[in-house]
Amino acid sequence: MSKLFEHIKKSIDSQPVPKKPDTAWEDFMRYKKKKDRKKPFPWTMLVLLSLLGLFLASNLYWMGRSSRQSSAPAQEHIVTVVKRDTVYIQQPALVPPSNANQGANAGIDASEYHLVRQELTYLRSKYNQLRALLSTSNHFIPKTSYAWNRSGGKFGNQGDFGASSGTISLGGESTSNTHKPFGVSEHSPQIHLNEAAPLDYYLLYPQSLYGYGIGRPYYYILNERYNRSKSSSLLTYVTPKTITLGLHAGLAAIFNPLLSTSIGPGLGLSVGTLFSKRIRGVLYVDRITTMGHIEDHSKFQSLPVVVPPNGGTLKEVYYDANLTALSLSMDYLFPTYWRIRPFAGLCYYYNFVRSNELKYEYYTDQGEVNKLVYAPSLRYNHHALGLRMGMDFNLTDHIDAYLLGTFQPKLRKNSGVLFYLSPGIYYHL
Amino acid sequence: MKQDATNIKLIIEGCLTQSPASQKRLFDLRYGFVMSICQRYARTRAQAQEMLNDTFYNVFKFIDRYDPKYPFEPWLRKVCVNCCLMYQRKYFKKENLYPLEEKYIDIQYEEMKLPEPEDYDYMKLLKDLPPACRTVLLLFVIEGYKHHEIAEKLGISIGTSKSNLSRAKRLLYEMVEKDKSGHLKLKKNSRE
Numbered sequence: 001m002s003k004l005f006e007h008i009k010k011s012i013d014s015q016p017v018p019k020k021p022d023t024a025w026e027d028f029m030r031y032k033k034k035k036d037r038k039k040p041f042p043w044t045m046l047v048l049l050s051l052l053g054l055f056l057a058s059n060l061y062w063m064g065r066s067s068r069q070s071s072a073p074a075q076e077h078i079v080t081v082v083k084r085d086t087v088y089i090q091q092p093a094l095v096p097p098s099n100a101n102q103g104a105n106a107g108i109d110a111s112e113y114h115l116v117r118q119e120l121t122y123l124r125s126k127y128n129q130l131r132a133l134l135s136t137s138n139h140f141i142p143k144t145s146y147a148w149n150r151s152g153g154k155f156g157n158q159g160d161f162g163a164s165s166g167t168i169s170l171g172g173e174s175t176s177n178t179h180k181p182f183g184v185s186e187h188s189p190q191i192h193l194n195e196a197a198p199l200d201y202y203l204l205y206p207q208s209l210y211g212y213g214i215g216r217p218y219y220y221i222l223n224e225r226y227n228r229s230k231s232s233s234l235l236t237y238v239t240p241k242t243i244t245l246g247l248h249a250g251l252a253a254i255f256n257p258l259l260s261t262s263i264g265p266g267l268g269l270s271v272g273t274l275f276s277k278r279i280r281g282v283l284y285v286d287r288i289t290t291m292g293h294i295e296d297h298s299k300f301q302s303l304p305v306v307v308p309p310n311g312g313t314l315k316e317v318y319y320d321a322n323l324t325a326l327s328l329s330m331d332y333l334f335p336t337y338w339r340i341r342p343f344a345g346l347c348y349y350y351n352f353v354r355s356n357e358l359k360y361e362y363y364t365d366q367g368e369v370n371k372l373v374y375a376p377s378l379r380y381n382h383h384a385l386g387l388r389m390g391m392d393f394n395l396t397d398h399i400d401a402y403l404l405g406t407f408q409p410k411l412r413k414n415s416g417v418l419f420y421l422s423p424g425i426y427y428h429l
Numbered sequence: 430m431k432q433d434a435t436n437i438k439l440i441i442e443g444c445l446t447q448s449p450a451s452q453k454r455l456f457d458l459r460y461g462f463v464m465s466i467c468q469r470y471a472r473t474r475a476q477a478q479e480m481l482n483d484t485f486y487n488v489f490k491f492i493d494r495y496d497p498k499y500p501f502e503p504w505l506r507k508v509c510v511n512c513c514l515m516y517q518r519k520y521f522k523k524e525n526l527y528p529l530e531e532k533y534i535d536i537q538y539e540e541m542k543l544p545e546p547e548d549y550d551y552m553k554l555l556k557d558l559p560p561a562c563r564t565v566l567l568l569f570v571i572e573g574y575k576h577h578e579i580a581e582k583l584g585i586s587i588g589t590s591k592s593n594l595s596r597a598k599r600l601l602y603e604m605v606e607k608d609k610s611g612h613l614k615l616k617k618n619s620r621e
Contacts (some may be wrong), residue, residue, distance in 0.1 A: 003571045011551035017461035031482040
């Protein structure tokens with residue numbers, strides 16, 4: 001070891017021992033108390049992480065579910081059509097029409113489907129004729145639209161191909177007497193081709209031609225599978241499935257071991273969204289005003305001490321508690337029975353409790369009852385977990401009624417238990 | 430001396446039962462010893478006080494890990510040094526702690542004549558050293574650790590430990606050299 005280090009060591013060893021100040025032990029105890037203090041449980045972080053987890057899980061759920069979907073015919077006479085990404089509708093068998101002259105305007109039935117198929121076949125053949133005709137002379141459709149009257153059989157009324165009106169006929173062949181695939185003379189849809197659209201466009205996208213020919217409802221169903229495959233981007237999964245906006249009013253009761261039971265009305269709003277078919281997240285804002293009164297003298301000590309004037313004796317105390325509760329609830333939706341859908345969930349709530357005044361009643365010396373009002377402006381906040389359960393009752397397509405029961409257990413020393421029953425109504429998309 | 434050892438043994442037995450009276454007694458008895466170690470690692474008295482509190486907190490908490498077959502002071506010293514290092518790691522800036530620098534010691538410094546410790550305030554020099562250099566120097570010189578042990582304790586490489594020690598040495602020499610011209614006024618006589 002070098003001489004420098006030896007000198008340093010010698011210097012350090014020769015240092016006097018520091019004296020202990022009088023407050024050293026007290027300082028240490030304060031330090032110990034601070035260090036021993038347990039950190040509060042991170043409820044907020046837990047809730048946020050749960051929400052994030054649910055959000056991701058629900059997206060995975062929808063993606064997985066979508067990947068498993070198919071719209072293949074289940075049986076010979078049953079066709080499964082995917083109308084939305086989760087709802088399956090089984091349509092009855094498409095049997096050939098027994099009477100071709102039955103009305104086509106009688107709504108969607110099995111026979112119509114058969115007619116649509118016939119029409120499609122017919123349109124394809126006509127399309128090929130049209131294409132063959134045009135490919136020999138011109139690659140573009142004239143700028144004015146033309147119409148094709150099925151019952152008339154051709155475009156005779158619109159003029160001939162190459163005429164100044166710019167309309168096209170199918171070479172003058174007559175199909176009116178030989179071909180009536182729909183068997184309905186008054187049903188005459190028209191084909192409107194886009195102006196100056198290249199013919200290859202219709203070759204590549206025949207749906208654009210068939211779409212007008214067969215009518216939108218049929219077109220929609222037949223192309224549903226195509227549309228669904230187009231919409232399989234991630235963005236469709238991360239969008240909320242539905243939004244709910246609700247209003248409810250009810251009755252709340254707070255059971256506090258230090259005070260008596262206080263009861264009062266409450267009014268609340270709710271905003272929610274469906275994360276998956278069974279999981280719903282709802283944010284509630286409630287305003288509850290309760291009023292309680294104490295006659296038990298042993299409980300007076302939990303209130304601010306008030307000495308009645310002139311040696312009076314306390315009789316009873318009235319107190320109020322205004323509670324604004326923010327709560328975030330995760331509900332599990334049970335299967336629907338008839339129009340009723342029960343649900344149960346866990347909620348994290350944050351309560352702002354405000355007490356405006358305490359009214360003391362006391363006996364005076366003369367035996368009379370007198371009142372004394374004291375305004376303590378009591379303010380405190382607390383947060384904890386609660387339970388929610390209730391049921392939705394479907395009224396209309398977009399309106400549901402619901403009955404909501406909230407239970408906030410006593411999770412802290414001297415805190416009360418809250419029961420809150422509130423019927424309400426909500427709108428959903 | 431023997432009585433003191435017996436006292437300590439009884440006090441530690443009391444501490445094992447988390448007796449506040451025994452804890453206070455141990456605190457009173459070993460305050461100076463622990464504080465003198467903490468003051469070497471700390472820059473200010475407040476830092477030293479916090480290191481001391483942390484040391485006693487850990488001593489009382491983990492007193493059951495102490496083996497009574499061995500003397501108490503080395504164990505207490507080890508806990509204290511570890512607490513000081515933990516404190517440094519927690520509160521001192523990491524980037525300033527253990528910079529890796531090249532080794533360079535001028536031969537002229539090695540041959541320099543140093544003042545005797547009785548006449549000179551080497552502690553003041555130590556306080557002026559950067560934390561990393563001071564820590565490595567103290568661990569090497571006072572605690573007697575080898576470079577690989579220091580590297581393990583501080584979570585640095587052996588080369589960094591060596592370079593910090595060299596740097597500390599060079600800085601100390603420089604400060605002594607400066608003081609020869611009366612710049613730092615570290616001579617005990619001159620202060621008095």
